[in-house]
Amino acid sequence: MKLREMELLVRIAETGSMTLAARQLHLTPAAVSAAVRRIEDDLGLRIFERTTRTLHPTEEGLVVIACCEDVLDRWQRTLDEAKGPRVGLAGTVHLSAPTDTTYQVLESLVVALCTEHPALRVVLSTSDMVQHLHRDAIDLATRYGALHDSTLSARTLAVSPRVLVASPAYLDQWGIPDTPQSLLGHRCLTLHLANVPAVSWQMHRGDESHTVHIESPLCGDGFLARRWAVAGMGIAFKSLFDVIDELESGSLVRVLPDYAGDTLGIHAVFPSRRFQPTRVRTVAAAIADRCAARAARCQAWLAR
Amino acid sequence: MKLREMELLVRIAETGSMTLAARQLHLTPAAVSAAVRRIEDDLGLRIFERTTRTLHPTEEGLVVIACCEDVLDRWQRTLDEAKGPRVGLAGTVHLSAPTDTTYQVLESLVVALCTEHPALRVVLSTSDMVQHLHRDAIDLATRYGALHDSTLSARTLAVSPRVLVASPAYLDQWGIPDTPQSLLGHRCLTLHLANVPAVSWQMHRGDESHTVHIESPLCGDGFLARRWAVAGMGIAFKSLFDVIDELESGSLVRVLPDYAGDTLGIHAVFPSRRFQPTRVRTVAAAIADRCAARAARCQAWLAR
């Protein structure tokens, strides 16, 4: 038994598919199939019960796979400990984040990390959509809101309410809304996520709750909504976390400040496997640091 | 990295020698040497610092080797759990024990085990000498007294005092000694262990301590001493544990019953590696059971 084979078993169990596991490990499905067969023969155990279309671990398979996870985790940590202090980070980290988080948080952070660790490669996969971490072999993603995939694990990076924002120029030209309903007469900038435009904005003041159905002249991703808002194209409904820079600098101002949107959590999301190379842990820690600093600025701004 | 390679590292560390490790794993020294080199290259770490005559783990090597032990242990237990209930014991267990223990305790036990588990093979290595468990790849040995090799771990099976015994016929013919000194006029049966005859017997009564230097007409191993004693050839100084059968049956009787020899521990001794196949654990448990039963008979006999 090789560690590589253990990783294969874990990946198959995680993805639920030999083909996806093969892709992640840069193998062919044929190789994976053969490897599983070989492993099962060696062990004298059936690890996966499979038809051509479904695949799930057997009872014993779960025991073995859990062991493989432990072993890989132990091994990874040992290598980190044994060779960690001497060499810088090396290898590739696959990150995925929403557009705005990518450009505001990750971009400069990645530059800093790669400068500090010349052997480190970072692949940034920018998407507002919930990507399939397993399918794309993402090491670490940031996501807004709760996640529903139980095969993932998450860590909260920040918590921040949605706020309505617009540029001073826009408000000069179109006036300042004073009730949620008055938004209907404004140019509202909505997000277009997962092929479904987000068309209703929910906000509340004390016990009041308001839902406004938006007809949007411009609809894009989070990054575009912010840029458009700064450019005076309309009112955006964004996480405070994403627009704290502009609010601090005054290029955006908060609209309807008495009304707050949902408070969204920003999470770091990992494939559930416990074994993470040092490079992933380090990058995760750096992201958490940046987000914590940014969240502190949000707190300060709200309390000002 | 393969589990087999991990085992190799552990064995090298245990035995302190590539050649011995090679022998245990049925490889050539060349293969071991090449494997170590390969592993070190793969890991980018030096595991063993070595000249042609000495070999010891590096700092990082110790970390890696400890990890390998953990991994092998975890893996072994997992396999036991995953396939344990379905199949009987299989494979080979190497045992080593003193002569008398072998013939009185292990012999019938091994027969029972092999009958119960047809796929089990047992290799019994009988010796009164302290064998090199590592060198001979012994899975489990029993030994009297404390052990001095820190790379081994031990479990106490029984504790029993040495006693002086002789057959009734012998005592009829030669008389019953009434003091330790009177042993000098008797035919005493000594052991010949590790090429050095054991020539002094120590015993005590209350606070008194007596050391008697023996001139022995017959000198052999533990088994022979017992048989000679039964045959009326003289007085033996044996662990009660070894002669409980004869004392119960009356074929031997205790001499100088007020005087007790050292209380010796009987230990099961294992190579320190933590990973033990089920077969070894099962055999160890069976031996412990037998010894416990026998020890209980010793207690009962002393208290009679």
Add this chain to the structure above:
DNA sequence: GGTGCTTACGCAAGCCGTAACTATT
């Protein structure tokens, strides 16, 4: 019919044993 697992086959790399070599005691 398409997707995903499996089988067949050829090739390349890995790994072991034999044997000669080197260094240490």
Add this chain to the structure above:
DNA sequence: AATAGTTACGGCTTGCGTAAGCACC
């Protein structure tokens, strides 16, 4: 001189990719 580790080389095994086959949607 003897012992332990290393290097060199030939052969066998392992493991992968390509390509074709097969079963469940």
